[in-house]
Amino acid sequence: MQRNTFLSHIPPVTKNILIINLILWLASTILLRTGISLDYILGLHYVESGTFKFYQPITYLFMHGSFSHIFFNMFAVFMFGRVLEETWGSKQFLIYYLITGIGAAVIQECVWFFTLPPLYYDFALTIGASGAVFGILLAFGMMFPNIPLYLMFIPIPIKAKYFVTGYGLIELFLGIASFSGDNVAHFAHLGGMLFGYFLIIYWKKKAKSHGNYFQ
Numbered sequence: 001m002q003r004n005t006f007l008s009h010i011p012p013v014t015k016n017i018l019i020i021n022l023i024l025w026l027a028s029t030i031l032l033r034t035g036i037s038l039d040y041i042l043g044l045h046y047v048e049s050g051t052f053k054f055y056q057p058i059t060y061l062f063m064h065g066s067f068s069h070i071f072f073n074m075f076a077v078f079m080f081g082r083v084l085e086e087t088w089g090s091k092q093f094l095i096y097y098l099i100t101g102i103g104a105a106v107i108q109e110c111v112w113f114f115t116l117p118p119l120y121y122d123f124a125l126t127i128g129a130s131g132a133v134f135g136i137l138l139a140f141g142m143m144f145p146n147i148p149l150y151l152m153f154i155p156i157p158i159k160a161k162y163f164v165t166g167y168g169l170i171e172l173f174l175g176i177a178s179f180s181g182d183n184v185a186h187f188a189h190l191g192g193m194l195f196g197y198f199l200i201i202y203w204k205k206k207a208k209s210h211g212n213y214f215q
Contacts, residue, residue, distance in 0.1 A: 010078070011085040013094045018074050021129065024062050025070045039063050039127050044105050046112045049121040057105035058098065063127040073129045080140045087143065092203075096139065097132050099199055100192040104131020107191025126185050131192035134171070137164050138193040142200055168193055 010018070028038035044060035045051040064070035085093040108126050116124055140147075141164030148157030158166075168190065175186030 011082050011090060011093075013090045013097070014077060014082040014085050017077055017081070017097065017129075021062050021064065021070060021074055025064050025067075028063065039065060040125065043125045043127040044108065046116060046121050046124040047109050048113075049124065051122055057102050060105065060127050061098075061101040061129045061132055064129070065127055069128060073133050076133045076136065077129070080136050084136060084139055084143070096135065096196065096199060100135025100196045101129065101132035103195025104134070104185075104188040104192040107131075107194070108185050108188040111185075111187045126188060128185075130185070131188045133192070134167075134189040135192035135196035137167065138196045139200060140164070142197070164193075 024038065024042075031038055040051075042056065042059035042063050044056045045053070064073065081093070081097070084096070088096070105126075108131075112124050141160045145159065145161035147160045149160055149163050150157055151163075171186045171189045174184070175190065
């Protein structure tokens, strides 16, 4: 007899993303007390530094620096990622998640290339699934543009297409403004959205050429 649990209602890729992120966050928190930093080992470093490794453009996606960091990212994956996975299928959703995450890493590397002084090459570090999360938000806005979304503390529905557009513009403004003390990789977030946009357009054109409907 199969038991119905909370996890059993989450599609497999979304569920495993949540589990892997949680396990690695707990492991990094525990190991940090022993002087071992998983964030430093698995986080994304600048490609010209002596600390960059080939696997980091993927592993950085599963590392988070605080409980609030992982909570909000995984909440977005749970809320929107499972809808996309149920719509596209697990394989396509996994491809999308990884490509948008890697795309965010590519954009972050480009930002470092143009802005990072050589003295700071070995200190540049980015962690978090936010690039892929912004890719998920972009996809949700494109696939379900008129679904109303509610922001915390604002009891007014906002259509998904306007929410995603507004969020993207805010990230662009914050990235250009580069406020003092802001250590958020805003352009990496936009990179996830950018790669997600072109991937969805590619899939739509491919489906149309084969006489299929892409949703």
